[in-house]
Amino acid sequence: MKVPELPCSKHFRMGITMKNIQIREDIDQHMKELKAWLAETDDFPPEEMAAFFARRLDDYEEHMSIWKPAYERFAQLFPIACKNVLDLGCGTGLELDEIWKLCPDVCVTGVDLSDEMLGALCKKHESRYQNGQLKTVCQSYFDYEMGENEWDTMISFESLHHFFPDEKLGLYQKIYQGLKPGGLFLLGDYIACCEEEETLLRNMYLEKRKRFGVPQEQFIHIDIPLALEHEVRILEQAGFSEVDVEDSINGATILVAQKC
Ligand SMILES: C[S@@+](CC[C@H](N)C(=O)[O-])C[C@H]1O[C@@H](n2cnc3c(N)ncnc32)[C@H](O)[C@@H]1O
Numbered sequence: 001m002k003v004p005e006l007p008c009s010k011h012f013r014m015g016i017t018m019k020n021i022q023i024r025e026d027i028d029q030h031m032k033e034l035k036a037w038l039a040e041t042d043d044f045p046p047e048e049m050a051a052f053f054a055r056r057l058d059d060y061e062e063h064m065s066i067w068k069p070a071y072e073r074f075a076q077l078f079p080i081a082c083k084n085v086l087d088l089g090c091g092t093g094l095e096l097d098e099i100w101k102l103c104p105d106v107c108v109t110g111v112d113l114s115d116e117m118l119g120a121l122c123k124k125h126e127s128r129y130q131n132g133q134l135k136t137v138c139q140s141y142f143d144y145e146m147g148e149n150e151w152d153t154m155i156s157f158e159s160l161h162h163f164f165p166d167e168k169l170g171l172y173q174k175i176y177q178g179l180k181p182g183g184l185f186l187l188g189d190y191i192a193c194c195e196e197e198e199t200l201l202r203n204m205y206l207e208k209r210k211r212f213g214v215p216q217e218q219f220i221h222i223d224i225p226l227a228l229e230h231e232v233r234i235l236e237q238a239g240f241s242e243v244d245v246e247d248s249i250n251g252a253t254i255l256v257a258q259k260c
Contacts, residue, residue, distance in 0.1 A: 017244040023228060023253060024193040030251075031197060038204055045212045049162065052221035053091065054116040064094055067158070070249040071098045074157060074188045077246055077256055082106050082152040086178070088141040088171075089113075089159025093121040095188065096134075099155075100125070109135045111144050113219065140219070142171060146178030154179060157188040158252065161225040164202075165234055168226075172238030179259040185240065191253040192225040201225065228253065 024030050053060065075098035078085075082103065087096060090110030099106065108128075112118050118136040128134040137144060146154075154175050160168060175185050192198040205222045214220055226234075228245065232255070235243050240257035247254045 021228075021245050021248050021253070023191050023248050024251060027193050030193055034197065034200070038200070046208050046214055046220035046222055049219035049221050050113040050115070053114045057092075057116050057120060060117070060120075061092060061094065064158075066250055067094075067252050070188060070247075070252040070254065071095050071157070073247050073249060074155075074186060074254055075099045075102050077186060077254065078103060078155070079153055079184055082184075084109070084151055085153040085155060086146065086151050087111065088144075088154065088156040088175075090121060090136075091117040091159070093124065095155060095157040096121070096125070100128075105133075107133050107135075109137065111137045111139055111141045113138070113140055142167065146174050148177050149180050151178050151183060152180055153184050153186065155186045155188075158190060160187065161190040161223050162219070162221065164224065165226065165230065168231075168234050169237055172235055172240070176239040176259055181259060183259050185235075185257040185259075187231075187235075187255045187257070188252050189231075189255075190223060190225040190251060191231060191248070192227045193251075195227050198225065198227045198230065231255070 047055075056063070071094050074095055078099050080103055084107045085099075087093070087108055087110045090096065090108075090112050091114070093110060096108055096110070110118065110121060115138050118138055122129040122134065122136060125134050129136075141156075160171075163171075172185075179185065192201070201222070201224050205224050208214075208222065209220070232243050232245070235255070235257045239259070241260055242258035244256045245253065246256055
């Protein structure tokens with residue numbers, strides 16, 4: 001194992017650390033509410049991803065405010081010596097708001113499908129956008145060229161739960177390749193609290209795509225979170241031999257994976 005170039009030894013342990021993380025305390029209640037919501041919204045057609053967020057931009061940050069403690073925790077885990085970070089699905093940058101409070105000099109490239117979300121991010125952090133500390137790319141992160149050994153850190157918050165394991169595997173392999181040795185991938189995301197939740201949402205997603213004739217290449221906004229073991233397994237398959245499951249706050253689970 002190589003010595004990491006960044007001083008992030010807190011995470012530099014061999015293997016997978018799950019700690020005693022409970023994804024949700026109220027699994028029965030959560031599943032009951034989820035099933036009721038799925039029944040209520042069964043007739044709603046899937047919305048195209050970028051359009052979904054553009055339509056909700058005005059209320060977006062208010063809606064996400066219940067995860068403020070999760071964004072704060074995410075920022076605490078961010079490596080302080082990091083110089084450049086790639087944010088996948090950065091949206092309006094709620095995670096960046098917290099990271100910049102602790103690491104004001106870090107340079108950020110934010111990739112997102114939604115021009116409107118990126119516009120709000122640039123407006124909020126206008127001086128950083130003007131001086132080049134914040135760059136934005138309106139593109140799918142599946143298509144974004146991440147390079148090789150280029151990034152100190154990569155992050156993603158509440159974005160990747162819209163994709164299937166095979167799509168994630170390719171992306172995680174690109175992330176692994178793009179990170180410098182010792183670099184971290186910090187993932188904060190909706191993780192299914194049980195296999196039943198994962199299966200239920202996946203089946204609904206596939207059924208709706210078919211019923212509403214959504215073209216294969218179109219990204220749609222339907223949550224298909226994976227159970228924790230499945231998420232961790234994909235990170236391992238992509239090459240990350242160090243994965244810590246750090247916390248789970250209001251259903252947002254935070255994982256730290258290190259390239260060794
Ligand atoms: C729930 S928002 C999260 C935004 C931000 N990370 C936060 O936590 O506030 C999900 C974001 O992921 C973006 N997104 C979804 N799929 C994407 C893809 N394939 N490529 C780039 N961005 C994507 C959406 O446009 C949206 O802005």
